[in-house]
Amino acid sequence: MLTTLRRLALLAGFLLLLLLPGLFVSAHAEALNVEIVGAGANQIPVAIAPLASEPLLPESVTAVINADLARSGLFRLIDASAISPRPAELAQLNIAEWRGQGADAMLIGRVNAAANGKWEIQVRLVDLAGNRQLLGQSFVVEPRQLRATAHRIADLIFERLTGIPGVFGTRIAYITRLGKRFELMVADADGYNPRAVFTSTEPIISPRWSPDGGRIAYVSFERKKPVVVVQTLNTGDRRVVADFKGSNSAPAWSPDGQRLAVVLTRDGSSQIHLMPVAGGEPQRLMKTTPANDTEPAFSPDGRLLYFTSDRGGGPQIYRMPVAGGNAERLTFEGDYNVSPRPSPDGKSIVFVQRYAGRFRIVTQDLGNRQVLPVTDGPVDESPSYAPNGQLVLFSRMQGGRGELAAASVDGRVRQRLTLPSGDAREPAWGPAGQ
Amino acid sequence: MKPIHANLLLAAAVMLALAGCASKKPAAGDGAAIEERGASSGSATDGKSSGAGKDDVVSRSLGDDGDGSGDVAGAPSARQIFFDLDQYTVKPEYQGVVQATADFLKSKPKVRVIIQGNTDERGSREYNLSLGQKRAEAVRKALGVLGIGEDRIESVSFGEEKPMSECHDESCWAKNRRADIVYQAR
Numbered sequence: 001m002l003t004t005l006r007r008l009a010l011l012a013g014f015l016l017l018l019l020l021p022g023l024f025v026s027a028h029a030e031a032l033n034v035e036i037v038g039a040g041a042n043q044i045p046v047a048i049a050p051l052a053s054e055p056l057l058p059e060s061v062t063a064v065i066n067a068d069l070a071r072s073g074l075f076r077l078i079d080a081s082a083i084s085p086r087p088a089e090l091a092q093l094n095i096a097e098w099r100g101q102g103a104d105a106m107l108i109g110r111v112n113a114a115a116n117g118k119w120e121i122q123v124r125l126v127d128l129a130g131n132r133q134l135l136g137q138s139f140v141v142e143p144r145q146l147r148a149t150a151h152r153i154a155d156l157i158f159e160r161l162t163g164i165p166g167v168f169g170t171r172i173a174y175i176t177r178l179g180k181r182f183e184l185m186v187a188d189a190d191g192y193n194p195r196a197v198f199t200s201t202e203p204i205i206s207p208r209w210s211p212d213g214g215r216i217a218y219v220s221f222e223r224k225k226p227v228v229v230v231q232t233l234n235t236g237d238r239r240v241v242a243d244f245k246g247s248n249s250a251p252a253w254s255p256d257g258q259r260l261a262v263v264l265t266r267d268g269s270s271q272i273h274l275m276p277v278a279g280g281e282p283q284r285l286m287k288t289t290p291a292n293d294t295e296p297a298f299s300p301d302g303r304l305l306y307f308t309s310d311r312g313g314g315p316q317i318y319r320m321p322v323a324g325g326n327a328e329r330l331t332f333e334g335d336y337n338v339s340p341r342p343s344p345d346g347k348s349i350v351f352v353q354r355y356a357g358r359f360r361i362v363t364q365d366l367g368n369r370q371v372l373p374v375t376d377g378p379v380d381e382s383p384s385y386a387p388n389g390q391l392v393l394f395s396r397m398q399g400g401r402g403e404l405a406a407a408s409v410d411g412r413v414r415q416r417l418t419l420p421s422g423d424a425r426e427p428a429w430g431p432a433g434q
Numbered sequence: 435m436k437p438i439h440a441n442l443l444l445a446a447a448v449m450l451a452l453a454g455c456a457s458k459k460p461a462a463g464d465g466a467a468i469e470e471r472g473a474s475s476g477s478a479t480d481g482k483s484s485g486a487g488k489d490d491v492v493s494r495s496l497g498d499d500g501d502g503s504g505d506v507a508g509a510p511s512a513r514q515i516f517f518d519l520d521q522y523t524v525k526p527e528y529q530g531v532v533q534a535t536a537d538f539l540k541s542k543p544k545v546r547v548i549i550q551g552n553t554d555e556r557g558s559r560e561y562n563l564s565l566g567q568k569r570a571e572a573v574r575k576a577l578g579v580l581g582i583g584e585d586r587i588e589s590v591s592f593g594e595e596k597p598m599s600e601c602h603d604e605s606c607w608a609k610n611r612r613a614d615i616v617y618q619a620r
Contacts, residue, residue, distance in 0.1 A: 203592075203595035203596070205559050205560070205563075205593075205595065206559070206560060219563075221592065221595060221596075224548070224590075225548075225550075225588075225590035225591075225592075226563060226590070226591065226592075226593075245588055246567070246588065246589060246590055247563060247566075247567050247590050247591045249560060249563050250560045250563075263560070263563075263564070265567050265571075265589070265590075265591070268571055269564075269567070269568075269571070270563075270564035270567055292564040292565075292567070292568065294560050294561060294563070294564045295558065295560045295561065308558070308560075308561055310564075315558075315561055336557065338557065338558040338560075338561045339558045339560070339561070352557075352558060354557075359556075359557065379556075381558060381559070382558075382559075397602075400601075400602050425559075426559070
């Protein structure tokens with residue numbers, strides 16, 4: 001068994017792959033400050049050697065890989081910046097020297113100029129204890145793709161050493177508010193490339209990524225009432241898909257990207273409806289209940305809907321088959337449980353629980369029904385899982401302002417991200433493989 | 435390193451270009467194999483299903499500065515109904531506001547009203563939207579009892595999004611647990 005993998009087993013809880021060295025609020029705005037609480041006690045020691053001929057590149061690939069891995073909290077980066085000559089093949093690597101430096105694994109490689117102004121990036125991940133190559137890949141990319149390629153390589157390293165897919169190459173969406181200006185933001189998971197994709201003088205809430213990452217559904221108050229909008233990111237095209245009498249809110253995508261669950265009040269109370277994303281007549285999910293049902297979320301297999309309902313008095317979390325049937329109550333602890341989101345493997349949900357007057361993020365195992373805290377509040381909201389299920393992104397109130405934060409699912413490692421002004425809220429983690 | 439705006443499309447494009455490779459197994463074992471990975475310029479820019487291949491376009495809503503109130507001459511000035519914590523029934527002290535609203539609507543058949551329900555800031559935004567709707571519905575039903583038809587009333591919710599007063603204690607919260615009556619000339 002690999003040393004690295006063995007060590008990894010000790011770390012099972014310490015997954016903090018994200019993120020956000022400086023989450024810029026808009027193209028011109030100030031960076032968020034990042035504060036990391038907790039860290040893996042047993043980090044995997046890894047050395048990232050600068051690639052042979054890397055100085056030819058307009059920007060360093062290994063610097064981005066280093067930063068991604070370091071931020072994850074899972075790795076201890078052994079400085080290999082001065083290595084000379086730079087090894088590109090296993091045979092050129094002095095394994096004993098780097099084992100002596102304490103590294104378990106090492107990335108080496110080279111850069112070659114390719115045709116048409118492209119670059120070939122060759123990387124090899126070496127298991128120093130086993131004296132063998134764990135990973136060998138070549139990417140032929142345009143100069144503008146270098147940063148994303150670096151995230152891709154960091155994801156491969158992460159997966160190879162931990163057995164869990166990385167999320168360095170994903171994106172997040174969130175809402176910022178500064179005075180009367182609301183913005184729907186999209187940023188890379190490392191906080192770079194933040195972009196306002198919709199700006200409004202009216203509130204925006206509940207952004208939800210389409211399963212392919214190409215569209216975002218959200219609730220906008222631009223018509224003096226909440227309506228559901230679907231926006232295509234690469235064209236900016238916006239379509240109001242639900243503007244029925246009353247309020248329209250809480251969009252959720254079916255996993256096949258064909259349908260939306262939305263909450264409409266045209267019958268009086270808040271009711272979950274299903275409708276084609278392309279538009280069409282919404283079908284009410286439950287005919288009989290006069291209670292308020294909201295915050296629908298599809299299970300990953302598309303068969304179930306998780307939702308919040310006050311049918312039992314206070315808000316609790318339920319689920320029911322999308323095809324119809326009985327609703328099953330899932331939460332019994334406390335009198336306020338809201339905002340359920342299923343994990344990518346469908347085995348757990350994350351939600352907000354009011355506990356001793358504090359709003360905290362908790363998970364519930366859908367098998368044994370055990371509830372475990374991820375955070376301790378006091379005002380934490382809007383949890384969503386990373387695509388690999390190892391982290392939860394959420395918002396919290398601090399000094400009267402909203403900020404974003406991420407925590408490992410076991411709550412042991414946390415990052416908080418503070419804006420110099422204004423506030424950030426309603427985060428949603430985008431899908432993998434965008 | 436300075437974030438570069440244009441990187442988004444490039445980063446997204448290469449993710450798209452590479453996404454198809456994600457499920458492939460990397461070269462394994464002791465060999466020094468290198469897998470060839472092409473990121474063609476075509477797949478880097480067509481952006482289709484991922485929608486991330488091109489620059490994201492910013493949309494902008496200019497909104498509507500008026501809130502619609504005060505547009506109808508002679509409409510009653512009392513237009514707010516406040517609610518107790520976790521309560522969604524119109525208290526007797528506001529029956530006069532409801533009655534005046536109904537009387538005015540009866541005298542002006544072309545006027546309609548929007549009832550906007552609101553909550554304080556505590557808890558889930560979406561759940562609060564449903565609670566604001568309950569408050570707006572309570573007012574709509576009270577008007578219905580006085581003979582105002584559903585075709586003249588729309589009850590909507592702003593949830594916690596439009597606080598009258600912004601601070602983080604009960605003095606504000608009490609002001610934000612309310613329904614506003616907004617008159618509209620047809």
